Amino acid sequence: MNRVEGHDKVTGRATYAAEYPVEGVAYCYPVQAEIARGRIAGVDASAALAMPGVLAVLSCEEPPELGADAEPELALFQRREVAYRGQIVAAVVADSYDDARAAARAVRVAYEPEAHDVMLRADHRGLYKPDKVNPDFPTDTEKGDVAAGLAGAQVTIDVTYTTPTMHNNPMEPHATLALWNGDGDLTLYDSSQGVSLGRDMIAQALGLPRERVRVVSRHVGGGFGSKGSPRPNSVLAALAARAAGRPVKVALTRQQMFDVTGYRTPTIQRIRVGADAAGRIAALEHEVAEQSSTLVEFAEQTATATRVMYAAPALRTAHRLVRLDTATPSIMRAPGGCPGMFALESAMDELAVAVGVDPVELRVRNDPDTEPDSGLPFSSRNLVACLREGAERFGWRDRDPAPGVRRRGRWLVGTGVASSTYPARRRPSQASAAVENGGFVVRIAAADIGTGSRTALTRIAADTLHVDPGLVRVELGDSDLPYAPVAGGSMGTASWGTAVTMACQDLLRDGKQGFADTTEAVNADAELARHAFGAQFAEVRVDADTGEVRVSRMLGVFAAGRIVDATLARSQFVGGMIMGIGMALMEQSVVDLEFGGFTNHDLAQYHLPVNADIEHVEAVWFDEADGELNPMGTKGIGEIGIVGTAAAVANAVYHATGRRVRDLPITPAKLL
């Protein structure tokens, strides 16, 4: 189905957060910390306040009143301590954006710097075991005797992989427009992946009852997780508007986004595998070192996919975290699984090479009957079918496993495979449905961040009501609508769709209107292992003289429940795979060891794939019938596309060159 808001978007009528026209709006520009750790001795705003158009300067000199339990990244101007370079330490409100920016440069902040530490190391003395990893997984798991399994194995692999810091970089920069009315009610036009949670967290930060806050986010130009919970810009706009007594816009620059909107933690991952001569795994261990800030404990669930993937009598996973003088990492597309599966699926390739078994066959041989760590049955698992179908379509059968022997002109050519997986969960949600003006209106505080969820929900409602989708209008992106969870964790459609289906069923009963709250239904879900699976195949060519890598073709085969809409699904799968190619070959935020923060912070220096990098990317899928998921039978498709891509590319690079690159991204420098 075409996107219901597609016409509005291509004709420029879709309004994004920073674009709402408001009378008398003022602009706020942040002042960012120029040290990575230390104290603010003083903020001298006198020069800035004397500049044209300046209305107010906010800083810790006069801490604005906030709620007592504001999330630390949102608790602006409360403390003199600096937690990371780029942290917002002051802000200027002025009549125009240019005036605010010019005055922000004139704010003098005096620092008492302290020595900082911004580098993740495997032997960091500060590494500790967090109580849980995101969102609520056990930090460590252990089953069987890993040491004995490794000791008794005929073949062992012991390798360490690293992934760098990566930034989400959605197309639309984070932006907020804040308006207070005379009664002290706040409306925020925000770029958000979840207005209900956003409203709750902003109200909490400001110390307001949630009824006084409304968050509106009708169109969002991508988020990839970076807009899953409010970032400082949301609270900053509210505080600035309060200080200026006028509506205020905050529109972050791309450079500012690198500092204050979150990023994917770098990881150091050690994998040990022991197997018999046929490649059957006896023991598997996955240990992860990763980072968070000194402000918030954010523990990425990097090794959790390893608990799901392969049959291993002995299986251990562990996460260790170190708190650095950095911004808090955050969710980025397929948190956990994306970096974790780069390591696991690279290691599987190394094992395949070591035992001389075809890497597709190796994965098939190690496919488990039940979830390896928990022992729970799978609601459905079709990894083997994906691998086989992909191998058939990709022309895998005649593959010569020898590395570094295929040449096409100046190019070395190779192919690689990797598995994908992502959890299929759902969260409680509400929705309402009503007959209005001869049609149907569905209301839910869901988000459409460019994925097409408005369209998918329209279709789900129309299917339930047995009417043409043209008769259904979905209203979303407003926290005054029935409560809904964020667009994230590949749970959006599953969670919202359940509520929309049930609300529409209620409407069918009532004839006029319907309402649903799925809390009970979701909590009653049987304990099962619910995951989507996939297989990714890549063909790369590597310039023998320069180490340039180009991906000639990619194929992803997915088993992700019922696919609600083929057009939307394809763009999610293919988009994820393209993002995975970026992760494999170019994405990297370079940590500035001397000053803190990052040295690259714009799209000229932080490289994402461009059209010329994407030659043939194809996604196909099985329509899985899984009755243990939700009324639609869906598993979520937003994230699995990026999981495994980087490993498939890295494995193909090995096949092409004989060089195993274990540190992403795979740049020419690493292949020369």
Next chain:
Amino acid sequence: MKAFEYARAADPADAVARFRPGAMYLGGGTNLVDLMRLGVAEPGALVDVSRLPLGGVEPDGDGLRIGAAVRNSELAAHPLVRERYPVLARAVLAGASGQVRNMATVAGNLLQRTRCPYFQDVSKPCNKRQPGSGCPAIGGDHANLAVLGHSRACVATHPSDMAVALAALDARVHITGPGGDRVLAMPGLHRLPGDEPHRDTRLEPGELITAVALPAPPPGASHYRKVRERASFAFALVSIAAVLDVGADGTVADCRIALGGVAHVPWRAFHAEQALRGSRAGEDAFVRAAEAEMAEAVPLPRNAYKVPLARNLIVRTLLELAP
């Protein structure tokens, strides 16, 4: 962005007359305006020279005269350039994106500033931006900075692709200014950083580039090749403009090699050229030439890859050009 005055010059003399300390000339603005937004450039006045009567690509004796205000896209598409100086057309098309090339001018391209990340971040020291403040790139992020001709004060590279081709083609840069007209021969427009990294070029304040003149095309086959991690819209890790003329006897009659991404200037590989001239065209000679050039390289810890990369690129490009 600091407030500034803006004036559109009527002709080159008017532009020079309007220039005063703190002013800058404005071409397409694709680099300068970015730097103004970042606070790296803070001109008190802009003298817009993008619409001066300095357009046109015209035959000039055996060569070609290219107006300083010619847009990059026009230059790359011009039939005379494509026919007679394909290495220049290729180099220009290897740079930036279609949109940027539509705005960018020839003079602006030559005078674009380095992409060193510290230079572009006013919250950090940088000798080029703030003389005497230090060079954090040497101990920090220099993965894409210089391996040749750098100094203890600065290890930046010049980012232009076009300039690499112009250096190989012996282009001459026509200049007018408060002190009169003069000509600088490429690669001599740009300078090595030495103790004064804030000076990218040999231009004096107020000097205006009016044209670039190309001598007759050098005989032989030519190529421009740019290495980068993504396929388009990225600055070079290393690039090469090469022209090779092999005589009937199989020896190298003439050759021109210039490298991008390795130095503070478009780097003319004179040592390699010298080693090649008169020698028998073939892999042995090409390897010797590449090694002669890169022998001088002093890589930093994180850009050592550029030395084998440049070497391989020289050899491969010459092999492709050899008959």
